[in-house]
Amino acid sequence: MRRLFxxxxxxxxxxxxxxADRPPNLVVIFCDDLGYGDLGCYGNPVIRTPHLDRMAAEGxxxxxxxxxxxxCTPSRAALLTGRYxxxxxxxxxxxxxxxxxxxxxxxTIATALxxxxxxxxHVGKWHLGIHPGQRPTDHGFVSxxxxxxxxxxxxxxxxxxxxxxxxxxxxxxxxxxxxxGVELERPVDQRSLxxxxxxxxxxxxxxxxxxPFFLYFAHNFPHVPVFAxxxxxxxxxxxxxxxxxxxxxxxxxxxxxxxREVGVAENTLVVFTSDNGPWLIMGDQGGxxxxxxxxxxxxxxxxxxxxxxxxxxGRIAPGIxxxxxxxxxxxxxxxxxxxxxxxxxxxxxxxxxxxxxxxxKALPERPFFYYRGTRxxxxxxxxxxxxxxxxxxxxxxxxxxxxxxVLHHLGRDPSERHNIAxxxxxxxxxxxxxxxxxxxxxxxxxxxxxx
Amino acid sequence: MRRLFxxxxxxxxxxxxxxADRPPNLVVIFCDDLGYGDLGCYGNPVIRTPHLDRMAAEGxxxxxxxxxxxxCTPSRAALLTGRYxxxxxxxxxxxxxxxxxxxxxxxTIATALxxxxxxxxHVGKWHLGIHPGQRPTDHGFVSxxxxxxxxxxxxxxxxxxxxxxxxxxxxxxxxxxxxxGVELERPVDQRSLxxxxxxxxxxxxxxxxxxPFFLYFAHNFPHVPVFAxxxxxxxxxxxxxxxxxxxxxxxxxxxxxxxREVGVAENTLVVFTSDNGPWLIMGDQGGxxxxxxxxxxxxxxxxxxxxxxxxxxGRIAPGIxxxxxxxxxxxxxxxxxxxxxxxxxxxxxxxxxxxxxxxxKALPERPFFYYRGTRxxxxxxxxxxxxxxxxxxxxxxxxxxxxxxVLHHLGRDPSERHNIAxxxxxxxxxxxxxxxxxxxxxxxxxxxxxx
Numbered sequence: 026m027r028r029l030f031x032x033x034x035x036x037x038x039x040x041x042x043x044x045a046d047r048p049p050n051l052v053v054i055f056c057d058d059l060g061y062g063d064l065g066c067y068g069n070p071v072i073r074t075p076h077l078d079r080m081a082a083e084g085x086x087x088x089x090x091x092x093x094x095x096x097c098t099p100s101r102a103a104l105l106t107g108r109y110x111x112x113x114x115x116x117x118x119x120x121x122x123x124x125x126x127x128x129x130x131x132x133t134i135a136t137a138l139x140x141x142x143x144x145x146x147h148v149g150k151w152h153l154g155i156h157p158g159q160r161p162t163d164h165g166f167v168s169x170x171x172x173x174x175x176x177x178x179x180x181x182x183x184x185x186x187x188x189x190x191x192x193x194x195x196x197x198x199x200x201x202x203x204x205x206g207v208e209l210e211r212p213v214d215q216r217s218l219x220x221x222x223x224x225x226x227x228x229x230x231x232x233x234x235x236x237p238f239f240l241y242f243a244h245n246f247p248h249v250p251v252f253a254x255x256x257x258x259x260x261x262x263x264x265x266x267x268x269x270x271x272x273x274x275x276x277x278x279x280x281x282x283x284x285r286e287v288g289v290a291e292n293t294l295v296v297f298t299s300d301n302g303p304w305l306i307m308g309d310q311g312g313x314x315x316x317x318x319x320x321x322x323x324x325x326x327x328x329x330x331x332x333x334x335x336x337x338x339g340r341i342a343p344g345i346x347x348x349x350x351x352x353x354x355x356x357x358x359x360x361x362x363x364x365x366x367x368x369x370x371x372x373x374x375x376x377x378x379x380x381x382x383x384x385x386k387a388l389p390e391r392p393f394f395y396y397r398g399t400r401x402x403x404x405x406x407x408x409x410x411x412x413x414x415x416x417x418x419x420x421x422x423x424x425x426x427x428x429x430x431v432l433h434h435l436g437r438d439p440s441e442r443h444n445i446a447x448x449x450x451x452x453x454x455x456x457x458x459x460x461x462x463x464x465x466x467x468x469x470x471x472x473x474x475x476x
Numbered sequence: 477m478r479r480l481f482x483x484x485x486x487x488x489x490x491x492x493x494x495x496a497d498r499p500p501n502l503v504v505i506f507c508d509d510l511g512y513g514d515l516g517c518y519g520n521p522v523i524r525t526p527h528l529d530r531m532a533a534e535g536x537x538x539x540x541x542x543x544x545x546x547x548c549t550p551s552r553a554a555l556l557t558g559r560y561x562x563x564x565x566x567x568x569x570x571x572x573x574x575x576x577x578x579x580x581x582x583x584t585i586a587t588a589l590x591x592x593x594x595x596x597x598h599v600g601k602w603h604l605g606i607h608p609g610q611r612p613t614d615h616g617f618v619s620x621x622x623x624x625x626x627x628x629x630x631x632x633x634x635x636x637x638x639x640x641x642x643x644x645x646x647x648x649x650x651x652x653x654x655x656x657g658v659e660l661e662r663p664v665d666q667r668s669l670x671x672x673x674x675x676x677x678x679x680x681x682x683x684x685x686x687x688p689f690f691l692y693f694a695h696n697f698p699h700v701p702v703f704a705x706x707x708x709x710x711x712x713x714x715x716x717x718x719x720x721x722x723x724x725x726x727x728x729x730x731x732x733x734x735x736r737e738v739g740v741a742e743n744t745l746v747v748f749t750s751d752n753g754p755w756l757i758m759g760d761q762g763g764x765x766x767x768x769x770x771x772x773x774x775x776x777x778x779x780x781x782x783x784x785x786x787x788x789x790g791r792i793a794p795g796i797x798x799x800x801x802x803x804x805x806x807x808x809x810x811x812x813x814x815x816x817x818x819x820x821x822x823x824x825x826x827x828x829x830x831x832x833x834x835x836x837k838a839l840p841e842r843p844f845f846y847y848r849g850t851r852x853x854x855x856x857x858x859x860x861x862x863x864x865x866x867x868x869x870x871x872x873x874x875x876x877x878x879x880x881x882v883l884h885h886l887g888r889d890p891s892e893r894h895n896i897a898x899x900x901x902x903x904x905x906x907x908x909x910x911x912x913x914x915x916x917x918x919x920x921x922x923x924x925x926x927x
Contacts, residue, residue, distance in 0.1 A: 061521075065796060068519015068766050070512075070539045070781075070890050073796070082533060088521045262798065262859060262887030309888050313767050315519050330521075345516060345524070347713065408713060436713030437760050439521050 048363045049337070050230075050284075050293040051138070052240045053355065054277060055104065057097065057150060057175070057248035060303030061330050062315020063270055069313065072267045076278030080297065080336045085344055085382060089435075090333025091351035092301045093374070094396055095322050097175060098152050098474075100300040100352065101243070105133040105153070105164070107356025107375045109396060114470030116399045119152060121179050125473025126154015127164060132368040134356050135165030135239060141365040144233040147171065148225045149243035154473070162205055166241070170204050170225045176215055176245040176252075184250075189307040191265050193250030215252040218245050219269070223276040227283045237363070242280070243300075244273055249307050266310050281336070291339045294362065294382075298352060299331035305418055318441045322418045324395035324402040325441055341382050348388050349405065354378045372468075392459045397424075399469060404460045408436040409449070411456035429453055499814045500788070501681075501735075501744040502589070503691045504806065505728060506555065508548065508601060508626070508699035511754030512781050513766020514721055520764065522714045523721050527729030531748065532785045536792050536833060540886075541784025542802035543752045544825075545847055546773050548626060549603050549925075551751040551803065552694070556584040556604070556615070558807025558826045560847060565921030567850045570603060572630050576924025577605015578615060583819040585807050586616030586690060592816040595684040598622065599676045600694035605924070613656055617692070621655050621676045627666055627696040627703075635701075640758040642716050644701030666703040669696050670720070674727040678734045688814070693731070694751075695724055700758050717761050732787075742790045745813065745833075749803060750782035756869055769892045773869045775846035775853040776892055792833050799839050800856065805829045823919075843910045848875075850920060855911045859887040860900070862907035880904055 061067060065074040066081040093103030098118045099110030105127070110116050113131050127133075135145040147161040147169040154160065161169035177188045177198060184197025195214060202213035202221070226242050246252070246269040253268035257275070261267030277297060284290040303312030305320035305327075314320050314327030321328055333350065335341055353375030360367055361377045380386040395403035395410075402424075403412040411430040416422055432446035432453055446453050512518060516525045517532040544554030549569045550561030556578070561567050564582050578584075586596040598612040598620040605611065612620035628639045628649060635648025646665060653664035653672070677693050697703070697720040704719035708726070712718030728748060735741040754763030756771035756778075765771050765778030772779055784801065786792055804826030811818055812828045831837040846854035846861075853875075854863040862881040867873055883897035883904055897904050 062519060062767050068513060068517075070767060071798070071887050073798075075796075078796075263890075264888040267887075309894065313891070316513050316521060316764050316766050345526075345529075347522070347524075436522050436718075437715040439714075440764070443760065 047292065048141070048143075048237045050238050050240070050289055051359045051362065052280065052293060052295040053104070053242065054280065054295065054297045055101075055149075055241070055243040056273060056299040057243070057245055058301065058304045058312060058321055059247055059270065059273075059299035059332065060312035060314045060320060061317050061327060061332060062313035063247070063303065064274075064332055066334075067332050068315050071263045072261060072270050074270065074274040076274045076281065077297065077334065080277060080281065080295070081334045083338060083343055084334055084336030085341050085346055087333035087335070087350055088345060088347045089349040090298060090331060091329050091349070091393060092299060092331050093351050093353045095301045095324060095328040097300055099396070101152055102127055102131075103374075104352040104355060105135070105241070106131050107134070107353055107373045108371070109353070109374050109394065111396060111399050111467065111469045112372065114473040115153070116396065116472070117474040119154060119174065119474060121155070121174055123154070123474060123476065124156060125476035126156055126159025128470060128473070129158045129163065131164070132371070133164045134359050135161075135241065137165070137356070137360050137365045137368070138239045138363050139165045139167065141363050142236060143363065144229075144236045144238040146229040146233070146238065146240050147243075148229065148240065149222050150175070150245045151243070160206060168205060168229070171222065171243070172200050172202060172213065172218070172245055174200070175248055176200055176218075177249055179212075188250040189310050190250075191310065193252070195252070198250060215245070215250065216254050216258070218252070219272045219276055220254050223279050226276075226280055230280070230283045230289070231287055239359070244276070246270075246273060247312060249304065249310050251310050264309055266312065270312075294335065294337040294340070296355060297332065297334040297336070302328045302331065316440050319418050323416055324397050324412065325415070326435065326439070328418070329395055335378075335382055337382075342385065344385070346381065348381055349393055350378055350381070350388065351375065351393060358382070392456075392463070394460070394463055401460050401464055404456050404463075405435065406456060406459065408434050409452050409456065410435055410441075411446075411453060411460070413457075413460060430457060432456075498743065499592070499594075499688045501689050501691070501740055502594075502810045502813065503731065503744060503746040504555070504693065505731065505746065505748045506552075506600075506692070506694040507724060507750040508694070508696055509752065509755045509763060509772055510698055510721065510724075510750035510783065511763035511765045511771060512768050512778060512783060513764035514698070514754065515725075515783050518783050519766050523712060523718045525721065525725040527725045527732065528748065528785065531728060531732065531746070531787050534789060534794055535785055535787030536794070537796045538784035538786070538801055539796060539798045540800040541749060541782060542780050542800070542844060543750060543782050544802050544804045546752045546775060546779040548751055550847070552603055553578055553582075554825075555803040555806060556586070556692070557582045558585070558804055558824045559822070560804070560825050560845065562847060562850050562918060562920045563823065565924040566604070567847065567923070568925040570605060570625065570925060572606070572625055574605070574925060574927065575607060576927035577607055577610025579921060579924070580609045580614065582615070583822070584615045585810050586612075586692065588616070588807070588811050588816045588819070589690045589814050590616045590618065592814050593687060594814065595680075595687045595689040597680040597684070597689065597691050598694075599680065599691065600673050601626070601696045602694070611657060619656060619680070622673065622694070623651050623653060623664065623669070623696055625651070626699055627651055627669075628700055630663075639701040640761050641701075642761065644703070646703070649701060666696070666701065667705050667709070669703070670723045670727055671705050674730050677727075677731055681731070681734045681740070682738055690810070695727070697721075697724060698763060700755065700761050702761050715760055717763065721763075745786065745788045745791070747806060748783065748785040748787075753779045753782065767891050770869050774867055775848050775863065776866070777886065777890070779869070780846055786829075786833055788833075793836065795836070797832065799832055800844055801829055801832070801839070802826065802844060809833070843907075843914070845911070845914055852911050852915055855907050855914075856886065857907060857910065859885050860903050860907060861886055861892075862897075862904060862911070864908075864911060881908060883907075
């Protein structure tokens with residue numbers, strides 16, 4: 026009887042010991058051009074996102090989470106390296122004709138986690154270079170399944186013009202679907218992308234279960250041209266844009282369901298976010314920044330503040346946080362959880378979010394720099410944000426320089442309507458100094474977009 | 477032993493039988509100028525509303541809930557009578573000098589429910605007349621505790637100008653606090669209003685427990701001048717506006733906690749909403765319509781679409797609905813639940829929401845008319861909304877007539893940006909006909925604001 030009891034105790038303790046020893050699985054679900062106001066849990070009045078709403082209700086929803094750039098390539102470089110994109114020379118968007126890409130000298134989350142025994146998988150969009158040394162498998166990903174750049178690229182001028190329409194031509198964008206660099210289909214039928222990515226994500230989760238895994242799942246949508254599978258097309262009130270977001274929501278539900286099926290949900294951190302704000306000039310095929318000002322491409326809040334949800338059942342308490350955080354923080358957070366050493370020979374721009382995520386502690390006050398290209402357009406500390414130059418969204422608008430800078434209080438004035446610089450010369454001085462020091466210390470990487 | 481068992485069974489069954497027989501308690505919490513985007517669960521990025529978020533998570537949150545007018549007096553008349561305000565002659569806001577008010581000939585929710593044995597209590601703002609025959613106790617409320625009109629009224633020109641400031645003068649608005657018509661304090665210290673209203677609401681709930689009760693709890697805030705109690709002033713990131721909304725959120729939590737304490741939560745329907753959209757011209761002391769266009773005073777969505785949450789533990793399943801509904805529906809819904817006869821000698825403009833609330837059924841398609849004063853400015857059916865004239869918010873803007881009307885699709889274009897009338901002549905014709913028929917059949921009540 027005593028022996029049976031001891032065995033019983035062992036049987037109860039063993040899985041706990043196992044999961045306590047084993048580093049957690051880490052998943053990033055990264056959307057393309059999804060705006061701050063595009064999800065139900067962020068106040069969208071039309072688009073139905075029950076799986077993301079549930080993920081938010083069970084996890085930690087950030088009100089002040091940022092992409093570290095206002096456009097695609099820099100935002101992805103920043104997330105994967107934990108550094109402002111200027112450091113890797115990726116301040117601008119790459120095109121299929123670009124020779125540049127993420128330099129081999131950069132250390133990505135995948136490289137670091139692979140180094141401590143993780144299975145590392147890339148699913149979805151890449152957009153950090155297509156040449157040797159720049160591709161997912163050159164940057165720490167053991168497996169890669171997806172599309173090398175934005176889904177509107179490699180198009181004829183005629184089909185590019187139709188990218189913003191509700192019915193873009195299915196074969197109008199000559200983008201390839203690659204597995205580990207090998208072309209599977211070109212042009213890929215974009216209506217199938219979200220489903221195929223989801224299948225691949227499920228495969229990664231189910232087959233990698235003997236190792237901890239890092240899954241970087243970067244959707245191509247809701248970037249224009251917006252497509253959805255037949256199961257979702259025509260189903261939302263919000264047109265094809267809503268269809269695509271609702272399909273992504275379904276996909277998130279599938280990822281979470283798979284984690285539960287495989288029995289690893291309690292040992293997995295999932296972070297959901299977006300690469301930048303909504304592409305407003307695309308009309309009904311662009312998303313919504315909700316109450317925030319402007320969208321993709323600019324440094325008003327609507328350009329860079331995005332949905333941010335962190336989910337880990339049993340570890341992250343359900344709640345809402347207004348602590349500012351960004352995709353720059355994911356590398357230090359993930360490496361900390363994996364007990365992987367931080368790269369010590371370079372500047373990192375994020376911090377480990379563990380105290381906030383797991384203990385609800387306030388983060389140290391720190392500046393966040395809003396880059397537009399290679400210049401710092403704005404800096405935020407606490408609720409104050411100083412803008413040194415402003416430039417509307419994406420397109421032909423010229424920058425308007427502000428000296429002294431304009432100042433907004435993002436708490437009292439979340440839509441950035443009232444310049445309060447005159448009333449706060451001390452804050453203006455403090456933020457300007459932070460900008461100056463940051464720029465003076467910055468060592469930009471070799472520009473990649475000019476190659 | 478057998479006898480004990482029988483007693484036990486009886487003790488278990490008795491409360492159930494009791495609650496099944498007894499009509500439910502009915503509570504309306506009605507805010508003043510709270511915008512569609514002002515709560516966490518409706519996407520506000522700054523204001524913390526944990527009690528309302530929980531109420532929404534446990535209940536049914538409407539994405540398309542309307543106040544039946546874009547300003548105060550008509551909106552309140554419509555809610556209490558279940559009829560567009562034009563029918564009672566209350567198309568415009570009343571002032572302290574007005575002789576008019578809600579005519580004695582109108583049947584309010586309170587009158588009808590009192591007639592079937594409810595305790596009926598008014599707490600908070602009234603704004604439907606101050607003269608005999610017009611007051612809460614003349615319209616079916618057994619008890620009344622509150623303020624007779626808006627909290628910016630009875631002010632000197634100097635203090636009115638300060639109403640939009642972050643620090644309005646505490647004694648600048650000569651509004652009285654009345655109990656059953658008897659003046660308790662004048663000017664009332666507005667910083668105390670939300671707390672005192674909440675105490676009174678708690679008192680109503682605790683003392684009325686031997687009868688079913690109807691509690692009409694109409695907050696004065698966040699209407700300007702915005703005040704909060706010392707417990708809340710200076711606590712929110714959003715300035716005094718956020719403080720006031722967070723205090724209302726606390727108050728909602730108190731009401732729900734009291735319902736639970738008294739043991740009647742499972743027999744109580746609580747509806748939370750607002751009288752119109754945010755008063756945008758008040759700057760930081762006005763709220764947010766989130767992604768919706770414009771605010772208080774106008775017939776763009778931001779003027780009339782408001783938060784709408786229905787809560788009844790065990791009866792209403794948690795969820796989100798995009799069925800359009802409005803405050804006009806509360807009278808038929810409440811009277812249906814109370815088994816009170818509907819007034820049969822007059823037009824009612826709402827429908828019973830029970831099938832939606834308790835069985836998740838779609839509501840019949842029906843037009844919603846957006847009144848501006850005595851004219852129908854717009855009509856919505858399904859997702860289509862035709863605007864016959866438009867007029868920006870509150871203030872000096874003149875109406876712009878549209879013939880043919882402009883047409884928006886509130887699903888694909890929730891921010892009302894693209895006029896699609898040219899593509900849908902059939903819809904335009906259908907909506908125009910509905911407007912014409914409605915106006916032709918309308919019998920306006922005697923105008924009250926000119927008296």
